[in-house]
Amino acid sequence: MPVRKFSSGDASFERSPGQSADIFAANVIDExxxxxxxxxxxxxxxxxxxxxxxxxxxxxxxLEGQVSVTTATVTVHAGPGDIVYMPKDExxxxxxxxxxxxxxxxxxxxxxTAEGAG
Amino acid sequence: MPVRKFSSGDASFERSPGQSADIFAANVIDExxxxxxxxxxxxxxxxxxxxxxxxxxxxxxxLEGQVSVTTATVTVHAGPGDIVYMPKDExxxxxxxxxxxxxxxxxxxxxxTAEGAG
Numbered sequence: 001m002p003v004r005k006f007s008s009g010d011a012s013f014e015r016s017p018g019q020s021a022d023i024f025a026a027n028v029i030d031e032x033x034x035x036x037x038x039x040x041x042x043x044x045x046x047x048x049x050x051x052x053x054x055x056x057x058x059x060x061x062x063l064e065g066q067v068s069v070t071t072a073t074v075t076v077h078a079g080p081g082d083i084v085y086m087p088k089d090e091x092x093x094x095x096x097x098x099x100x101x102x103x104x105x106x107x108x109x110x111x112x113t114a115e116g117a118g
Numbered sequence: 119m120p121v122r123k124f125s126s127g128d129a130s131f132e133r134s135p136g137q138s139a140d141i142f143a144a145n146v147i148d149e150x151x152x153x154x155x156x157x158x159x160x161x162x163x164x165x166x167x168x169x170x171x172x173x174x175x176x177x178x179x180x181l182e183g184q185v186s187v188t189t190a191t192v193t194v195h196a197g198p199g200d201i202v203y204m205p206k207d208e209x210x211x212x213x214x215x216x217x218x219x220x221x222x223x224x225x226x227x228x229x230x231t232a233e234g235a236g
Contacts, residue, residue, distance in 0.1 A: 003187055003208055005194035006201045029203055037226050039177055039203060059157055059224050061179055063199050069121055076123035081181050083124045083222060085147055085157060090121055104201060106177050106224040108155050 001033060008041045008063070008102060017115065021048040023096075031110040038110045042103040044096035051093050055114035056107040058086040065101030069094050119151060126159045126181070126220060135233065139166040141214075149228040156228045160221040162214035169211050173232035174225040176204040183219030187212050 011026030022045030029039040042060070044067065060067070062078045069076050069084050070093040078084050086092055129144030140163030147157040160178070162185065178185070180196045187194050187202050188211040196202050204210055 001205045002192055003189050003194060003205070003210060004203045005187075005196050006203070008199055028201070035175055035205055037175055037177070037224075039201060057153055057155055059155065061222055069123075071121050074120055076121060078123050081126055081220075081222075083146065083157060085122045085124070087119045087121070087153055092121060102199075104179055104199075106155075108226045 001035065004029070006039070008043075008104075011041045013041070013043055016042075016050065019050055021045070021050055023048050023050050025105075027112070031113050036108060036110075038105075038107045038112065040105050042101075042105055044101040044103070046098050046100045047096060048100075049093060049095040052091070054086045054088060054090045054092055056109055056111045057088050058111065059106045060084045060086065061104045063102045063104060065099045066097045067094060067101045067103065068097070119153065122147070124157070124159075126161075126222075129159045131159070131161055134160075134168065137168055139163070139168055141166050141168050143223075145230070149231050154226060154228075156223075156225045156230065158223050160219075160223055162219040162221070164216050164218045165214060166218075167211060167213040170209070172204045172206055172208045172210055174227055174229045175206050176229065177224045178202045178204065179222045181220045181222060183217045184215045185212060185219045185221065186215070
């Protein structure tokens with residue numbers, strides 16, 4: 001596979017599986033591309049939240065807005081340029097705030113395969 | 119390891135190994151943390167360039183400025199919010215432009231281990 005460039009405008013957002021909030025994910029590289037990692041963009045409406053058991057190592061980078069991630073032991077708040085690292089098997093509660101959020105993510109291995117969603 | 123949050127202000131930048139340009143890398147998560155991926159921030163001075171054989175799968179996300187990546191077959195230009203995916207074994211020429219650049223990166227596996235630099 002050659003070097004490739006992506007923008008959030010290239011991405012096809014779909015509602016994040018297993019929940020009904022206004023939280024959407026768009027893989028731009030995943031298991032269909034033959035490599036080991038998934039890359040994508042996430043879009044959160046205002047004041048949305050998502051509870052997840054992280055099945056993969058998940059790196060979230062905030063591009064716009066604010067996101068809070070809470071576990072049993074810690075809460076972190078992230079804004080533009082901040083990275084949240086969610087290691088595999090953590091149970092997390094992810095919240096957006098009034099301005100919503102745009103994020104980018106990288107997972108190893110592929111989250112859709114790990115969650116049985118793809 | 120618990121969930122962790124990073125900002126570029128937390129990062130300790132070092133000159134990128136094997137070159138003398140004003141290009142600096144700062145791992146915030148790497149082989150010392152016990153997981154499979156490296157996460158970090160990159161900082162490029164104005165009009166700098168770097169030739170590299172990519173030893174790992176490398177995802178670069180542009181936070182500020184502009185970066186161009188050229189291979190034997192393609193050139194891509196990336197600005198804030200854009201992602202450049204550089205698969206393992208690609209030979210790339212990375213250039214910043216007059217405003218320099220701030221990037222975030224995720225690699226699988228660890229780039230320092232793969233390059234014998236760590």
